[in-house]
Amino acid sequence: MIELPIKDPCDLCVAAREEPWKIIEESEHTLTVINPWQFEVGQCCVITRRHVATLLDLSDQECNAILLSAKRVAEALVRTYQPLGILTFQNNGVYSGQETPHFHFHVVPRQKGSDWGIGPPQLATFDGAGREKGVSHEPSGDAQRRERVRVSAEQLAEAVALIRSNLPA
Numbered sequence: 001m002i003e004l005p006i007k008d009p010c011d012l013c014v015a016a017r018e019e020p021w022k023i024i025e026e027s028e029h030t031l032t033v034i035n036p037w038q039f040e041v042g043q044c045c046v047i048t049r050r051h052v053a054t055l056l057d058l059s060d061q062e063c064n065a066i067l068l069s070a071k072r073v074a075e076a077l078v079r080t081y082q083p084l085g086i087l088t089f090q091n092n093g094v095y096s097g098q099e100t101p102h103f104h105f106h107v108v109p110r111q112k113g114s115d116w117g118i119g120p121p122q123l124a125t126f127d128g129a130g131r132e133k134g135v136s137h138e139p140s141g142d143a144q145r146r147e148r149v150r151v152s153a154e155q156l157a158e159a160v161a162l163i164r165s166n167l168p169a
């Protein structure tokens, strides 16, 4: 049984409804949004329009749409930031580091000097980017890290405009 994080109201549903400036691109089943936590400049998420929690809840149409949207924004990120690599990841349940109970697929441009290894930032807080068996992710320990990567709404909106301008036709 996958244990889900609890967040009420859901921050991704709120962003989709009330913060349209965070949206880089929309499709029938997905929204591509800027991640308010810029662990890497330009990092985005593809989220489902529906409020569903994990990979296991997706329809076939949503599965297809998510990867298509991820590829499109990855192309835009390459044009915008000339990253050294693109990391994608997705968490299902608190034991995998999921913090919001709404499906989101991370698309992250990686640059030289990044301090979170080859995995997601919450895994980098564990020695060797590993994890003790049966330990859930406790996000409050990330406070310092999050403070460092917090950027203003204006900076986020600028990144959204820039990335959007580089989406493939």
Ligand SMILES: [Zn+2]
Pocket: 010, 011, 012, 013, 014, 050, 051, 052, 101, 102
């Ligand atoms: Zn939601």
